Amino acid sequence: MTQSALIEFLSSTFDGFHVHVDSERERADIVLDRPPFNIIAMTQRDALRQVFEALDAHDDVRVIVLRSEGEHFSSGGDIKGFLEASPEHVSKLAWNVAAPARCEKPVIVANRGYTFGVGFELSLACDFRIASETTRYALPEQNLGQIPGSGGSARLQKIIGITRTKHMVMRAKRISGATALDWGIATECVADVELENATQALVDELRGFSPLAQRTAKKLINDNEDAPLSVAIEMEGHCYSRLRSSADFREGVEAFHGKRKAVFHGE
Template sequence: MNNRYELIEVSTQGSIGVVALNRPKVLNAINRPMVAEIVRAIEDFDRDDNVKVIVLSGNGRAFAAGADIDEMSNATAIELELLNQFTDWDRLAWVKKPIIGAVQGFALGGGFELALCCDILFAAHDAEFGFPEISLGVMPGAGGTQRLTKLMGKSKAMEWLLTGERMSAKEALHYGVINRVVSKELLQEETMKFANKIAKQAPLSLRLIKESVLKAVDYSIYEGMQYERKNFYLLFASKDQKEGMRAFQEKRKPNFEGE
């Protein structure tokens, strides 16, 4: 385990950087120090040329069963405004490499918001997602209302947010919140298998495709297509484009180097 971290475990498996939440006794309840460690680890992987894809998971029975309520219960509005804690969360949106999440057990409140920061989500059959903040007299504050609405539309997002009810993995798959449901026993194996498949692709293509897809969420179709076009042209300045097309012509597998 990397001794730079107390609340997460960080490791590298080949070209995959793995970040695992590691407060299993409290079902990986997320507090501010944990968020800071998660962001720092993911940003380090984003800068590491040997890492192609990042996997985010949780140790124990849950991915993350919410935020640490004890940390917030007595806070005042002014204290939270001055603390400006969600700027750490914002940095996750700046990460260029694909982030794949593996969710088992609960992903609730802040845990669900953290999962929604991933680009691809795999979930075990027993996974449950939800925003119970309404029952505490508050609401999501790290992007939950925004990201869930972008994924499933206004009406369904409103339903889950206003009731605080939990969403099964099957429902999350139906509404496009997650990508795949797998057995609990195979969750890590299937997630890593998919991560390794993605890691074999051209790194610059991965980077610019992710950028373009994220722009599509917020841009008009015209603006998004202009952005896509510039990224398409940009890739023709890369060695990997030449290698990829040459390999196709020569009927062999390409050797991408991220240049």
């Protein structure tokens, strides 16, 4: 898809969310806006995947932010939609929700209020989770006689371990943003009024690094999550070696010795 086609697609009207690209700040926002609880419809999941992929290919975007309008991030999915969806559609849910993890660019999610079900699963697929003190994370599917179906329990177990995952999944327990920070789920936990400031600060921080080094680090860390230590170290060495020949690395070294701020171009 050409850049003009990407821009036209991203300016479309989407069901349950909208997209805003700020080229000057190199930031793109995907904003859930189905008040009051930002319920995520079945068809919306596929549209969200397409938008993440489009923003990943957008030349003016360095960092993607997923956030919401209103006091809640999302209370979860459209329950009735699960009964109406075809088995083929349901089989694609985890792939759609994993779109933030597949993006080469950094993805930040800003959570506040209810962050339940697929809202939590989408958040877990992002690279950085900034939680407001009002945030309540939960995977409540046991209340419906079901389990998380889009990677929720699997991703959560990687982060917090089997005991705490059973507490949240098998008992459908909610935890606060502060607890999520303590458990390693959230990157930061801030006052609700500071959520946007904290998000923009992280965007600006990430923009200061080499896009090439950022892409390499994200893929390396994701790919090595299940790798044996020896394999992970080997892959890290290969990536390190490849980056040594990049223009960004040369710029970084020259800026360090010249006592100036590096200007990276992703090459």
